[in-house]
Amino acid sequence: MDAPAPKPNSAAARDVAYHLHPATDLRRHEEVGPMIIERGRGIYVTDDTGKDYIEGLAGLWSVAVGFGEQRxxxxxxxxxxxxxxxxxxxxxxxxxxxxxxxxxxxxxxxxxxxxxxxxxxxxxxxxxxxxxxxxxxxxxxxxxxxxxxxxxxxxxxxxxxxxxxxxxxxxxxxxxxxxxxxxxxxxxxxxxxxxxxxxxxxxxxxxxxxxxxxxxxxxxxxxxxxxxxxxxxxxxxxxxxxxxxxxxxxxxxxxxxxxxxxxxxxxxxxxxxxxxxxxxxxxxxxxxxxxxxxxxxxxxxxxxxxxxxxxxxxxxxxxxxxxxxxxxxxxxxxxxxxxxxxxxxxxRDLVGNAARLSPRFFEHLDGFAGRDMVAETRGRGLIGGIELSAEAATAAGFANAAAATRRLAELAQEEGLIIRAIGETAAFCPPLIITETEIDEMFARFTRAFDRLAA
Known part of the structure; x- marks a missing residue:
């Protein structure tokens, strides 16, 4: 679902007017505007409407200790x-x-x-x-x-x-x-x-x-x-x-x-x-x-x-x-x-935490391997990907698997989860501080998005 057009003089409108974004379709950005993140705490970030999201890609694969670490x-x-x-x-x-x-x-x-x-x-x-x-x-x-x-x-x-x-x-x-x-x-x-x-x-x-x-x-x-x-x-x-x-x-x-x-x-x-x-x-x-x-x-x-x-x-x-x-x-x-x-x-032994929680992470991730839309699940530690099937995506009415994956990322965002659509692959890379309960919640949100896509 496209974001509503930015209101005049809003932060979103000023972003569109003045900010040239990296890794972005700039003409499309002029139409849909930005998602504006204002705060972060632990594995969560909060947008300018007050909505919380699990940051399932740790920003850009990078926020190991989570957001708001006072030290x-x-x-x-x-x-x-x-x-x-x-x-x-x-x-x-x-x-x-x-x-x-x-x-x-x-x-x-x-x-x-x-x-x-x-x-x-x-x-x-x-x-x-x-x-x-x-x-x-x-x-x-x-x-x-x-x-x-x-x-x-x-x-x-x-x-x-x-x-x-x-x-x-x-x-x-x-x-x-x-x-x-x-x-x-x-x-x-x-x-x-x-x-x-x-x-x-x-x-x-x-x-x-x-x-x-x-x-x-x-x-x-x-x-x-x-x-x-x-x-x-x-x-x-x-x-x-x-x-x-x-x-x-x-x-x-x-x-x-x-x-x-x-x-x-x-x-x-x-x-x-x-x-x-x-x-x-x-x-x-x-x-x-x-x-x-x-x-x-x-x-x-x-x-x-x-x-x-x-x-x-x-x-x-x-x-x-x-x-x-x-x-x-x-x-x-x-x-x-x-x-x-x-x-x-x-x-905090966060490297060990990644190793200890990896089985739980892949229990969820690999649970999608048998779904009709999925070609493969893969990864190591606390980085993983779910690749969508080109055949299933086109049968479902998408132009290709990459289009289906982009839609999946949009639906996940609506469910309060930020992931990354990379071609035909939905990528996960949460902060290393994540807990077992938070992994369960991350994949619960993703499952709701995936079920909406499959439907």
């Missing part, structure tokens, strides 16, 4: 009073950024030794690309620059990160991807596997596809492979059994760096601290954002291996400086919030 508010205010801003350029630092760098190195895989800070995941992926090019130049390999990612991947929307991303909506109209960015198949068994092909056989074929591309392009031209351990914005795509083991073997064979994009997976979402832990990945670079601060402050980071750092350090000495960085790199308020957020994750 994060207090820590930000304390840091603002003490040192509201400083930078890390030209041998400068401040205590909070040192503490967070040390903490990230300690908690990420053993080979990762140095942390660099950005304002977002997109900037972190851009930085990883530039650092990899710089690394290969420092090693005297100027031709080793091409980057491989996957179709349906999401790595951000800046020019380079947007080229990594494998979604047409982020390429169309922008002249992306740039040259030198290559894409291989999405590891989605439901759609990409051949009839009767097991997960292991599918994974082996994808590893063969990757190696064939590397050999065709020339291993001495391929610099890195970027991948989300579990693909998020591409539709909650879980890799098939043995996939990451086989992919890593190909990359190591041809001296190609592996970048694990943990922007959505990281800090507990899959039921382990990182998706790399869940899927057995040993990266050369790990990219972080979102749940690092529960999105209370913008922050991204990448943690790099010793060999990558050593080459970059040599290059910086040769050139006089590592000529990259942002005004907000390691912003004191953002990194202070991150430190407090990580304390909360540890003290």
């Amino acid at each position: 994060l508010i207090d820590r930000a205010a304390e840091q603002m009073r003490q040192l509201p801003y400083y930078h890390s350029f030209a041998h400068k630092a401040h205590p909070a950024v040192i503490d967070l760098a040390e903490r990230l190195v300690a908690m990420t895989p053993e080979r990762l030794e140095k942390a660099f800070f950005t304002n977002s995941g997109s900037e972190a992926n851009d930085t990883a690309i530039k650092m990899i090019w710089y690394y290969n130049n420092a090693l005297g390999r100027p031709q080793k620059k091409k980057i491989i990612s996957r179709r349906r991947a999401y790595h951000g929307v800046t020019i380079a990160a947007g080229s990594l991303t494998g979604l047409p909506i982020n390429h169309n109209g922008f002249d992306l991807p740039l040259p030198g960015f290559l894409h291989v198949s999405c590891p989605h068994h439901l759609h990409e596997a051949r009839p009767g092909e097991s997960e292991e056989a599918f994974a082996a074929r994808l590893a063969d596809e990757l190696e064939a591309l590397i050999l065709a392009e020339g291993p001495d031209t391929i610099a890195a492979f970027f991948g989300e351990p579990l693909m998020g914005a591409g539709g909650v795509v879980v890799p098939p059994a043995t996939y990451w083991e086989r992919i890593q073997a190909v990359l190591r064979k041809h001296d190609i760096l592996l970048v694990a994009d943990e922007v959505i997976n990281g800090f507990g979402r899959t039921g382990a601290m990182f998706g790399c832990d869940t899927f057995g990945i040993d990266p050369d670079i790990m990219v972080l954002s979102k749940q690092i601060t529960s999105s209370y402050a913008p922050l991204g980071a990448l943690v790099v291996s010793g060999p990558v750092y050593e080459a970059v350090a040599d290059g910086s000495h040769a050139h006089g400086a590592f000529g990259h960085g942002f005004t907000g790199s390691g912003h004191p308020v953002a990194v202070a919030v991150a430190l407090e957020n990580l304390d909360i994750l540890a003290e």
